[in-house]
Amino acid sequence: MRTIATIGAVLAGALVALLPSTGAPGPAEIVIYSARSHYNQEPAFDAFTKKTGIQVKIFGGNAPELFERLRAEADRTPADVLITVDAGYLWNAARAGLLARVDSPELLANIPAHLRDPEHRWFGLTTRARTIMYNTRKVAPAELSTYEALADPTWKGRLCLRTSSHVYNQSLLATMIKRHGESRVEATVRGWVANQPVLINSDTKILEAIAAGQCDVGITNTYYLGRLLAKEPALPVAPFWANQATTGTHVNISGAGVTAHAKNRTAAIKLLEFLSSPEAQQMFADSNFEYPANPQAAVNPVVARWGRFRQDDVNVAAAGEFQAAAVRVADRAGYK
Amino acid sequence: MIRGRSAWTAAAVCVASVLAVPSLAVLASLARPAYRVWAHLWQTQLLEVLGNTLALVAGVGAGTLVVGAGLAWLVVTYRFPGRAAFEWALIVPLAVPAYVIGFAFLGLFEFAGPLQTGLRRWLGDGVRLPELRSYWGVVLMMTLVRARPWSPACRSP
Ligand SMILES: [Fe+2]
Numbered sequence: 190m191r192t193i194a195t196i197g198a199v200l201a202g203a204l205v206a207l208l209p210s211t212g213a214p215g216p217a218e219i220v221i222y223s224a225r226s227h228y229n230q231e232p233a234f235d236a237f238t239k240k241t242g243i244q245v246k247i248f249g250g251n252a253p254e255l256f257e258r259l260r261a262e263a264d265r266t267p268a269d270v271l272i273t274v275d276a277g278y279l280w281n282a283a284r285a286g287l288l289a290r291v292d293s294p295e296l297l298a299n300i301p302a303h304l305r306d307p308e309h310r311w312f313g314l315t316t317r318a319r320t321i322m323y324n325t326r327k328v329a330p331a332e333l334s335t336y337e338a339l340a341d342p343t344w345k346g347r348l349c350l351r352t353s354s355h356v357y358n359q360s361l362l363a364t365m366i367k368r369h370g371e372s373r374v375e376a377t378v379r380g381w382v383a384n385q386p387v388l389i390n391s392d393t394k395i396l397e398a399i400a401a402g403q404c405d406v407g408i409t410n411t412y413y414l415g416r417l418l419a420k421e422p423a424l425p426v427a428p429f430w431a432n433q434a435t436t437g438t439h440v441n442i443s444g445a446g447v448t449a450h451a452k453n454r455t456a457a458i459k460l461l462e463f464l465s466s467p468e469a470q471q472m473f474a475d476s477n478f479e480y481p482a483n484p485q486a487a488v489n490p491v492v493a494r495w496g497r498f499r500q501d502d503v504n505v506a507a508a509g510e511f512q513a514a515a516v517r518v519a520d521r522a523g524y525k
Numbered sequence: 526m527i528r529g530r531s532a533w534t535a536a537a538v539c540v541a542s543v544l545a546v547p548s549l550a551v552l553a554s555l556a557r558p559a560y561r562v563w564a565h566l567w568q569t570q571l572l573e574v575l576g577n578t579l580a581l582v583a584g585v586g587a588g589t590l591v592v593g594a595g596l597a598w599l600v601v602t603y604r605f606p607g608r609a610a611f612e613w614a615l616i617v618p619l620a621v622p623a624y625v626i627g628f629a630f631l632g633l634f635e636f637a638g639p640l641q642t643g644l645r646r647w648l649g650d651g652v653r654l655p656e657l658r659s660y661w662g663v664v665l666m667m668t669l670v671r672a673r674p675w676s677p678a679c680r681s682p
Contacts, residue, residue: 388658394637401637402650520569 218244219453219460222259223272224252225443232476233469240463243456252278259287259448269451270460272314274443275356277363279311280509288446291458299465299483303502304442313442313505314464315473316480318498319361320438321429322414323406324399333429336361336439339406340380348386349395349407353519357392357410361439362518363511364503368436371518378522388525393417400426410441415478415491430498437501441508442482581663588668623670630666631657 225231234245250258252273259266259282271288273279282288288310296305296312304313321333332343339348351358365374389395392409396417399407411428418424431438445464447457463469470486473479478492487493563571600611618626633640634657644652656662 394635397637398635401642403636517565517569520565 217242217456218246219269219456220267221245221247221270221272221460222255222268223247223249224255224274224278225272231472233464233472236469236472237460237463241456241459243459245460256282256285256287260285264450266448266450267452268448269453269457270445271448272443272445274317274441275360275508276311276313276442276444276505277356277360277508277512279306279442279444279446280506282446283308283310284509287449289449289451289454291447291461293458293462295462296458296465299462299470299485301482301484301502303500303504304440304482305444306446306506307504311444311446312461312465313444313482314470315443315477316482316500317441317443318411318428318438318480318500319357319408319441320411320431320498321406322396322399322409322426323429324402324404325425325427327402327405330427330429333406333431335432335435336365336408337377337380337432339408340377340384342384344406345384347405348381348384349398349404350381350386350388350524351392351395351408352388352390353516353524355390356512357441358408359512359515359519360441360505360508361408362515363509364439364501364505364507366511366514366518367503367507368501371514374515375518375522378518378524382523396424396426400424411480411492411495412478415489418491419478428495430496432501433499436503437499440480440500440505442505443479444482577660580660581667584660584664585667588664592668618670621670623667626670627666 221234234247237243238245248255248268252275255271255273256278259268259271262268271279271282273282279288283306290309291312292309297309300312304316305311321336321339323330323333353359353362362374362378365377387398387404389398392413393416395404395407395409396414398404400417408431414424414426414428417426445461447454447461451457464473465483467481467483467485470481470483474481474486474492475489478489480488480492596611596615600608600615632638634654635641636653641652641654644654657666
């Protein structure tokens with residue numbers, strides 16, 4: 190019987206450990222649900238605590254998990270702030286009523302309009318550019334122009350693409366659909382598929398494949414290249430800023446919103462305002478080779494070497510609005 | 526003693542029902558089918574995916590039959606040095622999830638991996654190993670993970 194009691198106690202303990210405390214947290218603590226991968230090491234949160242005395246408690250998880258959790262907890266959620274990568278997830282959370290409107294003049298001034306919700310329920314904190322990457326020994330930049338041009342038969346057998354099941358390429362297609370409509374984007378994707386791309390479900394592995402010469406070009410987020418170059422500066426891979434003469438390079442965000450049932454709304458808004466300030470934006474930019482969302486902050490030196498580029502200024506909410514359409518287009522075009 | 530055993534049973538049922546929750550949640554979603562999604566899948570990839578599944582069942586089934594049954598038969602029927610170690614070592618791959626083995630093999634054997642990079646450096650740029658991201662690659666991986674010798678312990682004398 191004692192064993193049973195022990196098992197019971199262990200199970201109960203495990204359950205308690207899984208749940209954040211639902212008791213009223215002290216006024217000087219806010220709870221964050223964060224899907225950013227290095228959530229417990231981000232210096233910007235420490236800086237916030239140092240500056241304001243407000244403790245920050247972070248629970249990790251991937252975006253769909255945190256979404257389900259917030260929805261299940263409803264008004265009993267301990268979370269004050271939701272942080273996720275990819276605007277599509279924030280758009281979904283806002284549409285499900287999980288995020289509250291925040292009319293902070295500071296946030297609106299710090300974050301450009303296309304990187305935040307038009308209804309002010311979420312705000313971009315970092316910008317991630319997804320562009321064309323090429324092997325510098327095999328491709329001249331003059332051969333490259335747009336995402337669409339990678340559908341040209343000259344790229345047959347030379348292309349590495351991320352699998353369509355991943356949200357990054359879904360968001361890329363979604364913003365293209367917002368701009369050009371489903372049928373034009375489907376024609377582009379059919380062209381990509383006709384070029385028999387090597388499909389790889391990892392941006393890092395795509396960059397390694399380009400470096401090794403398995404393919405000549407690919408499409409990845411730039412911060413993955415930043416990480417690889419930090420380890421191996423001689424890597425023969427460089428970014429090409431796609432669509433500069435047309436729509437601009439596709440960008441996505443990692444961003445945050447205040448939850449609809451936040452117990453510490455004022456402190457949560459204060460955190461978002463701080464995270465959007467040049468000071469915190471600099472820390473974000475330095476720790477992950479991303480682009481700061483606030484244009485007043487400088488980029489990391491490794492990133493600065495890639496030069497300036499024009500972003501596609503379509504609102505990143507398109508990543509959510511047209512995500513289902515993007516999946517359907519990929520399926521119809523046979524893009525796996 | 527009987528009370529002790531029924532308490533164990535109760536505890537086991539408790540643990541099992543907690544573990545069953547995710548599977549039940551997935552099954553329950555079938556009660557509210559998303560017709561538009563199913564229609565889209567039918568028009569695009571459902572048949573192909575089902576075909577892939579059947580082809581994998583056939584390939585991995587045949588593979589495990591040969592490798593698993595073959596190794597089990599060798600271990601049970603013959604005496605050779607290290608037989609006792611093989612009897613348990615052959616079960617070890619079961620403890621590793623298929624995708625972990627898959628990632629490890631992919632990392633080693635893909636184009637940008639250390640093996641092929643070394644081969645290219647040594648024998649020239651044209652050297653290629655068969656693509657692991659393919660039907661036969663998947664059959665090989667899943668066979669290696671699932672090919673548990675069929676219960677050699679039960680039959681050993
Ligand atoms: Fe990423």
